[in-house]
Amino acid sequence: MPTWFAACLWLGLAGAAVAQGNGRPQSEFPVATDARLEQSGETVRLTMALSRPVEVGASVLAGPDRVVIDMPSTNFQVQPAAARKSAGVVSAFRFGLFTADRARIIIDLAQPAVVVKAESRPVRGGFGELVIELRRATRAEFQAAVAKTPSRNPEATAAIPPPAKPAGESRQTIVIDPGHGGIDPGAVVASIAEKAVVLAFGAKLKKQLEASGRYRVLMTRDDDRFVPLAERVGIARAAGADLFISIHADSLTQAQEVRGATVYTGSERATDAEAARLAAKENQADAVAGLEASEDMQDVAGILMDLAKRETRTFSAVFARNLVEKLGGSVKMHKVPLRSAGFRVLSAPDVPSVLIELGYMSSPKDAELLNSAEWRGKAVEAVATAVEGYFGGPRAPVGKAAANGR
Incomplete structure (x- = not known):
């Protein structure tokens, strides 16, 4: 991809995603x-x-x-x-x-x-x-x-409280988590920042899901700002989320031939070395932004082992498999499309959670697709279809709002 063209793409994505901060025009x-x-x-x-x-x-x-x-x-x-x-x-x-x-x-x-x-x-x-x-x-x-x-621990940042759930709300709550943001650009290839790519995808997915009228959809960030890992998890839990979808785009500078989307679930032990590498990289997001990990975040394995409910893990796996199937019908998938590792952002013990790596920005072909409105539309449609199948399937979870109303 020509450098000037990549720069234009980056500026276009960033300009669309970074319109405001603190409610004020930039x-x-x-x-x-x-x-x-x-x-x-x-x-x-x-x-x-x-x-x-x-x-x-x-x-x-x-x-x-x-x-x-x-x-x-x-x-x-x-x-x-x-x-x-x-x-x-x-x-x-x-x-x-x-x-x-x-x-x-x-x-x-x-x-x-x-x-x-x-x-x-x-x-x-x-x-x-x-x-x-x-x-x-x-x-x-x-x-x-x-x-x-x-000390600069994650709790020192100003939390962004999720909107209160309206009285009588019975729709399932979905939290979309565009990775990185603000001071943390994520992967940067040819002047294209991961934070802008995933925010554009997350915004389109939110619009698609809301259009059905069946879901209450929140985002951990809807502009170019940094959100600590613990706060992302906290937003989902405070909102009573029925599903948490974290969106990222990977990069392997030494292996540009590797490409395709991958779906991850949380676990104490990674399925393979590649999953472990990615989790370690994503778990450094707070350090990238100049924060020190708090003790509760450092002990993620303990949280997952002691607090995570078996039912939550099961539902995460069910949605992940459905997501791989639906995405695979529309976009190029990695040769190992379903993996697991100890991602901190997937540590909520009571919210089924997955992390989607949309592709590899280090792959020229994937980079082109990630910035394509046509590709984004197909991928968003596939994710939305997987969400519908998850909540409408025979092993569908009961929405928290519906369960609380019994």
């Missing part, structure tokens, strides 16, 4: 452009042009080593490809919305470093310039800086 946010990463000796400087000065805070985290820059909600008009550049102690950086009213820049470190300067200074014409300077440091100096950083 036109109200300060705009960041012209990112530059420069090295001078043991110092690396990251600069961005701003439409106006903003307040900036900086801290460092270990495991993996990274620098976290917090600032007000910002409209980043910076190509993702620019963030993959490296210089000195910096291996890459990324940016995006972190909460409804905060943006974040994460700078990945190739070597220990400390923050020498983090400021937004005014420049002529009322504009601003963001300046972040890092200096190479010893491991001891880095650890000392980490010790001064307040």
